[in-house]
Amino acid sequence: MNSKRKTQIAYPTVLLFLGLSVSYLLLYYLFDTRIINESLTVIIGAFLAYSMFTVVHEASHGNISRGNSKFIILEKCVGWISASFLFFPFSAFKIIHLKHHAHTNDSEEDPDGYVRGKNMLTIFFKCLTLIGHYYVVSLGVESKKNEAIRKTRNQTLIFISLIPIITIGVSTFNFWYEFIMVFLLPALVAAPILGFTFDWLPHYPHHNMDKYHNTRIVTIPGLEFLSFFQSYHLIHHLYPRVPFYLYKKKYQLVEQELRNEKSPIEGFGVNELKVLNSKNTYTDVLEGKTWRYSLEVAQVRKLTHDSAEIQFKNLGNIPYQFNAGQYVVISMLVDGEKVSRCYSICSNPNLRELKIGVKRVSGGKLSNRILDHVSEGKYVNVAGPFGTFKFKDEIDVEHHVFIAGGSGITPIISILQKILQDGITNVSLIYGCKSEKDIMFHKELIDLQNKYPNQFSLKLTYDLLTNAYQTELLSHFEKANYYICGPTPMMEASKEVLYKKGVTSDHIIIEEFSYQEAKPFGNSYKVSINNKHFSVYESETILEGAKRNKVAIPYACSMGQCGTCKCELKKGKVAWKTEEQSVLLENEKNEGFILTCMCKPKSDIKLNS
Structure with a gap:
C-alpha cells in the first residue's frame, strides 16, 4: 500500500456513518407517524445502534482520518456523535478499548475480560451490564490511577451531566416516548449483543x-x-x-x-x-511450546507457615508439558504496576499438572502479593515453561547429589519425583532449612524416602550450609553431578567446596533467580510533556524514564501495540528502539508522531499528547 493511499480518509466508514444517521431520522419519522409499531422500531433501532458501534470503533483507532491531520477534528466529532447513540462518551471508550488491545485476555488489565463467565447466564448478565462496567472503569478507582483514563474523566462527567438536560428537553417538547423507543431502548438491546459478539465470542475461551x-x-x-x-x-x-x-x-x-x-x-x-x-487457541500447549496464558487457580495448598503450593487448572484437560526443573513467569499488578517474577515448577512432569511453590519474602513485591491475594478460582497471568536447570543422565556419573536451601527445593522436588519414578538410583538430597516448620514439601520428601529407600537418601538439616559443613557433607561423593538451588551464600559455598574438591563446572548445575532493576546509562536529556518535566537517559525509552521519575503519562501496553502513549514530537530528536509497531502509520510518523514506549531521546525534547 503506497503512502498516498495511507493518507486517504476512510470514505466507506464515513458513508456508513451518514447512512446510519439518515436511517435514525427515517426511523424516528416512521415511528412518530405510527407507520411502524414499537416492537419493530426497537428491533430496527437496535440494528442501527449495533451498526453504529463500528463507526465508534473505527474512530477510536484513528481509522477514519487515517492519520491525515486535516480530518482529525472531523473524526473526533464523528466518534462523539456515533458513541452518543450508544450512550457512552467517546473519549473514555477510546482509552478503554486501546487498553483492551494492550492487555488482551489479561486477567487483571483487560477491561473486556469483564464478560468472562462460568455459564451462559453469567455471561449474559456480564454482557448486559458491560456499559455500566465501562462507566465504573471511567470514573472509579481505575480512573484515578491510570493517567490515560484520568484525562478523560472530566469529559465523562460532562457527558453524564447532559443526560438530565436531555431528559428535561425531551419531556418539555413532549417526545420522550419517541426518544425511548427510537434511541434509548434500542441502545440497551444492542449493548449486550455487542458485548457478546465483539468481546466474548472473538476471544473465547479468554x-x-x-x-x-x-x-x-x-x-x-x-x-x-x-x-x-x-x-x-x-x-x-x-x-x-x-x-x-x-x-x-x-x-x-x-x-x-x-x-x-x-x-x-x-x-x-x-x-x-x-x-x-476452545482447543483451537491451545496449540502451543498441545505442542509443548512456550506459552502465555491467563490460568485459573485450581488449588492453594499451605506448605509451611510462610509458603504455599499453587496449582493451576489444565486447559481443556490438556496435559502440561515441561521438563523437571523448569520455571514459569507469574505477572500480577502490585500497587498499580505489573510485576513479573520467576517461580519454579514443583510438580512431577509425568503427572502433567502445573504447580509452583511460593514462599513469603521480606519486602518481596510479588511473592507476598500471591500468598495474600491468590485463591481458588482466581485467574493469574502465567508464561512458560522456561529454563535449562534439568537432570543430566550421563554414563560416567555414579551419583546424583542435590543441594537445596529454603525455597530452592521447588525445582529440585520436581526433578526428584521424576527421576526416582523413572528408576534412577544413587540419588541424594541435602536440604537446609531454618527449622522443621520451614521445610517445604516435608511430607513429599519423607514419602519419597519411604517409597524409594534403595534409590534415594535424604539429609535434612537446620544448620547453615556453610563452607565447612558442606565440605563434611560432600566429602564421600565421587563421580557425581551436583544440582544446587538456594540462597546465594549457600550456593557460593557449594561451588567453592566443589571446586576445591576437583569437580569441574560441567558437573555443577546451578539454578538461581536474581532480579535486578536495569540501571539507565549514557547521556541524560530533558523531556517536557504537557507541562511535566523530567530527565531521561539515552539508554531508556521516554516511558521508562517517566516511570523512573514517577511522572504519570498515558500508556498501556509498553510494546507499541495499542497507541495509548502516542505523542507529537514538537522539538528535539528521538531514536526508535525497534521499528516493529502496529499503531502508527508512516504519514503519522512523518508528521512527527511518536510512541513514548518505543522511542529513546537523542536530545532534549518537547512532546504534546
Whole structure:
C-alpha cells in the first residue's frame, strides 16, 4: 500500500456513518407517524445502534482520518456523535478499548475480560451490564490511577451531566416516548449483543495472551457482513490501523503466516478448524511450546507457615508439558504496576499438572502479593515453561547429589519425583532449612524416602550450609553431578567446596533467580510533556524514564501495540528502539508522531499528547 493511499480518509466508514444517521431520522419519522409499531422500531433501532458501534470503533483507532491531520477534528466529532447513540462518551471508550488491545485476555488489565463467565447466564448478565462496567472503569478507582483514563474523566462527567438536560428537553417538547423507543431502548438491546459478539465470542475461551492466538478468524461466508468484518478479529488485533472493510483483504495477504503460526482459523472449508472449539487457541500447549496464558487457580495448598503450593487448572484437560526443573513467569499488578517474577515448577512432569511453590519474602513485591491475594478460582497471568536447570543422565556419573536451601527445593522436588519414578538410583538430597516448620514439601520428601529407600537418601538439616559443613557433607561423593538451588551464600559455598574438591563446572548445575532493576546509562536529556518535566537517559525509552521519575503519562501496553502513549514530537530528536509497531502509520510518523514506549531521546525534547 503506497503512502498516498495511507493518507486517504476512510470514505466507506464515513458513508456508513451518514447512512446510519439518515436511517435514525427515517426511523424516528416512521415511528412518530405510527407507520411502524414499537416492537419493530426497537428491533430496527437496535440494528442501527449495533451498526453504529463500528463507526465508534473505527474512530477510536484513528481509522477514519487515517492519520491525515486535516480530518482529525472531523473524526473526533464523528466518534462523539456515533458513541452518543450508544450512550457512552467517546473519549473514555477510546482509552478503554486501546487498553483492551494492550492487555488482551489479561486477567487483571483487560477491561473486556469483564464478560468472562462460568455459564451462559453469567455471561449474559456480564454482557448486559458491560456499559455500566465501562462507566465504573471511567470514573472509579481505575480512573484515578491510570493517567490515560484520568484525562478523560472530566469529559465523562460532562457527558453524564447532559443526560438530565436531555431528559428535561425531551419531556418539555413532549417526545420522550419517541426518544425511548427510537434511541434509548434500542441502545440497551444492542449493548449486550455487542458485548457478546465483539468481546466474548472473538476471544473465547479468554485464556491465550499470545498475539497470534488471543482471538480468532471465522471464514463462514456472509458472516463478515453481519459482523462488519469482525469475524476477522485476529486481523484487527494484529493490524489495528487497517480499516474494518479491508480485514478480509489483509487476511488473504497474511494467511500463510497465520497458518504457520497455527492461529485459530475456523470455518467449514478445507484445513479450517471447528468453529469456537476452545482447543483451537491451545496449540502451543498441545505442542509443548512456550506459552502465555491467563490460568485459573485450581488449588492453594499451605506448605509451611510462610509458603504455599499453587496449582493451576489444565486447559481443556490438556496435559502440561515441561521438563523437571523448569520455571514459569507469574505477572500480577502490585500497587498499580505489573510485576513479573520467576517461580519454579514443583510438580512431577509425568503427572502433567502445573504447580509452583511460593514462599513469603521480606519486602518481596510479588511473592507476598500471591500468598495474600491468590485463591481458588482466581485467574493469574502465567508464561512458560522456561529454563535449562534439568537432570543430566550421563554414563560416567555414579551419583546424583542435590543441594537445596529454603525455597530452592521447588525445582529440585520436581526433578526428584521424576527421576526416582523413572528408576534412577544413587540419588541424594541435602536440604537446609531454618527449622522443621520451614521445610517445604516435608511430607513429599519423607514419602519419597519411604517409597524409594534403595534409590534415594535424604539429609535434612537446620544448620547453615556453610563452607565447612558442606565440605563434611560432600566429602564421600565421587563421580557425581551436583544440582544446587538456594540462597546465594549457600550456593557460593557449594561451588567453592566443589571446586576445591576437583569437580569441574560441567558437573555443577546451578539454578538461581536474581532480579535486578536495569540501571539507565549514557547521556541524560530533558523531556517536557504537557507541562511535566523530567530527565531521561539515552539508554531508556521516554516511558521508562517517566516511570523512573514517577511522572504519570498515558500508556498501556509498553510494546507499541495499542497507541495509548502516542505523542507529537514538537522539538528535539528521538531514536526508535525497534521499528516493529502496529499503531502508527508512516504519514503519522512523518508528521512527527511518536510512541513514548518505543522511542529513546537523542536530545532534549518537547512532546504534546
